[in-house]
Amino acid sequence: MAENARGRVKVEQGQKRVRIYLRNKLVADTLRPLLVWESPYYPTYYVPAADVSAELKPTSGTEHSPSRGDAQVHDVLVDGTTAEAKARTLPESPLEELRDAVRFDFDAFDWFEEDEPIYTHPRDPYSRIDVLASSRSFRAELDGVVLAESPNSMILFETGLPPRYYVPITALNQDVLRPSDSVTHCPYKGAATYWSVEIDDKVHKDLIWCYRTPFAEVQKIAGLAAVYNEKVDIYVDGILQERPKKRY
Template sequence: MADTIRGRVKVEQGQKRVRLYLQNKLVADTLRPLLVWEVPYYPTYYVPATDVLADLKPTGEAEHSPSRGDAQVHDVLIGGLTAAGKARTVPESPLEELRDAVRFDFDAFDWFEEDEPVYTHPRDPYSRIDVLASSRHFRAELDGVVLADSPNSMILFETGLPPRYYVPITALNQEVLRPSETVTHCPYKGAATYWSVQVGDQLSKDLIWIYRTPFAEVQKIGGLAAVYNEKVDIYLDGVLQERPKKRY
């Protein structure tokens, strides 16, 4: 299948086996997933209707998209379980490939690409991650207070995102760290845990994160900590870096 682009939506035939589960009940199993870039930054999956094992019950609700057409909202029923309003179909979409496909809300199900779990959204085949050792001196500050200071770092370069600088936990200013219960998942790196930062009376939530057991592809950042570039002042070899703007 050739790529299709209409408006800002790109559709591409995926090559991976994709399965999704609802509490261990197999909802769909396909060798023909569609990667659909509804936003420019990452894709979502649409599953051919013939590869859906669950029952889809229309709710009577509809959602409009100028590029994808009017979507019909469905409940997903499988093995006595119901995921209310967690599937959509677009039978009259201007994008022909989507007319016989189902879009499942990613966060409502457990997803697998081949036999490995995937979190947050599908992996973008056009994204690349490189982790490179750097001897540039790294320092991060918030309101003039040093948060991290290290003579070197591991720099993670990810397509479409600003570089992230990972340093040893011992390079962090332990006095300002406050534990956080937040856990997030990245489809490329794994599960991250966080610290908030207390500077004076101001608590900045979830400002520093760490991947303690990252995926094999990015093992070099395992056990290292990174600070949000967008929210702090970062110096490399003493030169203040411009703060990147949030992408989404």
């Protein structure tokens, strides 16, 4: 694994087959992906240029990174479909591993690790998730109003994040719940849907979420709800927990 002394960028050889599609058209297929930690929280993929089947058309755009160097911006063209300015190359990067690799904007394409789709960003091989049943009582409040209360919970422990307490939907205060159209994707857990909370005519957006059909690795939280630790008061066995700070 390489690390740039001028920044936190780490580069590591990935072990999974990675395929990238643009509107069902193959852009790249590699057995040699690079995991690059451009931020300390999660990696992104860089693909060897030799494994890119789409045409990369240079634009006039460039970008500078203190740690990765100057990037040339490219349009991605494949079978009459174009993703404008959605790829980067760094032929003179101070990180040698990146000089012959291509960085594709994650949100512009469909990504697969082996035969399974991935969302938001690649899974970090150094992250772990454990879901444990707990008999410790749980209560969540906001402005003195109880949002959820349960004699037990499923606690999800995820590397780098605060514990998340998952309780039955029936443990939520139905009087303050408001449906939300928001949907987010987690590379480890799947798609989450949300509720907002209304207290004294003020709506607090997306404070509670639920993975109704999570990935197999975290099936224990299926159909349970979690409350946003960072934005509410949480009591475990009657003890107020310190609100964690948002990581990113």
